[in-house]
Amino acid sequence: MTAVPSADPALTPELRALAETATAWPFEEARKIVERLKRRPKDEVLFETGYGPSGLPHIGTFGEVARTTMVRHAFHILTEGKVKTRLLCFSDDMDGMRKIPENVPDRAALEPYLQMPLTVVPNPFGGGYASFGDHNNAMLRRFLDTFGFDYEFASATDYYKSGKLDAVLRQAAVKYDAIMEVMLPTLGEERQATYSPFLPISPVSGRVLYVPLKAVDADAGTITFTDEDGVDKTLPVTGGAVKLQWKPDFGARWAALGVDFEMFGKDHQTNAPVYDKICEVLGVEPPEHYVYELFLDVNGQKISKSKGNGLTIDEWLTYASTESLALYMFQSPRSAKKLHFDVIPKAVDEYFHFLARYETQDWKSRLGNPVWHIHSGNPPKVDMPVSFTMLLNLASASNTVEEDVLWGFLRRHVPGVSAQTHPKLAELVVYAVRYFKAFVEPNKRFRAPDDVERGALEALYAALGTLPEDAGADEIQNALYDVARPIPRYQDLKAKGATPERPGISVEWFNTIYQVLLGEQRGPRFGSFVQIYGIPETRALIREKLD
Known part of the structure; x- marks a missing residue:
């Protein structure tokens, strides 16, 4: 900000x-x-x-x-x-x-x-x-x-x-x-009997006292009360002797x-x-x-400074940028929101999404774009070729906590990319490795495929083998659809534009891929992921899980 x-x-x-x-x-x-x-x-x-x-x-x-x-x-x-x-x-x-x-x-x-x-x-x-x-x-x-x-x-x-x-x-x-x-009307009967807007600081103990007052002298600007030693004391309301x-x-x-x-x-x-x-x-x-x-917090309870049950300031900044946190604050401030580690990746990706849109918007739309408010009217220009979620899934698929490994995948996607040409991407790589090591890797939960899923993944393995290694994300995604379309479990006839001859693809197919191959509940657009991760590497990942 x-x-x-x-x-x-x-x-x-x-x-x-x-x-x-x-x-x-x-x-x-x-x-x-x-x-x-x-x-x-x-x-x-x-x-x-x-x-x-x-x-x-x-x-x-x-x-x-x-x-x-x-x-x-x-x-x-x-x-x-x-x-x-x-x-x-x-x-x-x-x-x-x-x-x-x-x-x-x-x-x-x-x-x-x-x-x-x-x-x-x-x-x-x-x-x-x-x-x-x-x-x-x-x-x-x-x-x-x-x-x-x-x-x-x-x-x-x-x-x-x-x-x-x-x-x-x-x-x-x-x-x-x-x-x-x-x-007084805001208090219960018992509290009314002892309430005072002035709280004296005890000259005896130094404590802030919740005691009834015996006198208030408006002309002298003093209050009188019984101190903890049982002695009546008179203090000025000024100079820090009392507080409200x-x-x-x-x-x-x-x-x-x-x-x-x-x-x-x-x-x-x-x-x-x-x-x-x-x-x-x-x-x-x-x-x-x-x-x-x-x-x-993660359990839906109000976060508390004394309990320490929410994210701390330093914890967010360990895994994401200041701008992503500012975006989280901007969005829907009158709606209760969970403030836990699992909200960070979405906040990061949404920030760069809004930043990319800003460049193409007219001024009316810009004034509604969160990044205009986050940066006080002067959002930076940033080229972000991949999402934070994509980086996490690359780390997950390769099971690496090495930044150099991620840079290898990124250079395949954007030839010549480096920390010098894309400093914001370099920051994201650091955050992604930290986040993967802390939260993704310990919670990966792979499951074995059932017979239908095994057959579908074998078909995907074969289909990817027919594609050139430099196939684009859309070509890979279409191959993914073509594998799932004939399988009844993965057909979605309610999808927009779906017909019995060409049904849509249900989310269950993507869940199969994420859970069996990546050990996660959700993931990126698979075509884009494979394009960056590599077709041979993806086929090897499928074979490893099937074997």
């Missing part, structure tokens, strides 16, 4: 006119912000994303920044770059550690620090970071920097302690009763910073009206929202 440009070379009146009606979701959201500016003119628009550093950052966290950047660029186009924008990534690192994450070393060592602010909890990972919160913040920034995002990082601890939130905290003390009127409960904190931060746009996961959707009301109580119009669906 690229940062929002200061001067987009394609920013023309014609492009802006098309953007006014573009249907891609970033444009739909950007138009809401344009309308907002008509109601509330300002010189600078603030986009915000939130991060809870209670665990290591995962890809869902990145998704918020990537998607918000896409909306920010769409807004840049709609306003012809005339309105300054900022993206603030805000870390709620002053929150108390409510539970110890499952994926940290020496969990017992963190037990004494439960309920303390995350920037006070010792860092269990080492590496020179002062606290658990500092470590996780650094992990987030490192990854955002990898993608070249144009953003500013903000720490709640810094904002509370430096006084940047003092004005809104004093206002919250003044509006204490109004905030309670918003909050998370729901009031959401709305108060919007008010303090003047946030214009923020997106968040579906788990916040029911609370969004509360955030809005708090912001309004504090005298500021709440920002525009975008609610996205949550990511799921």
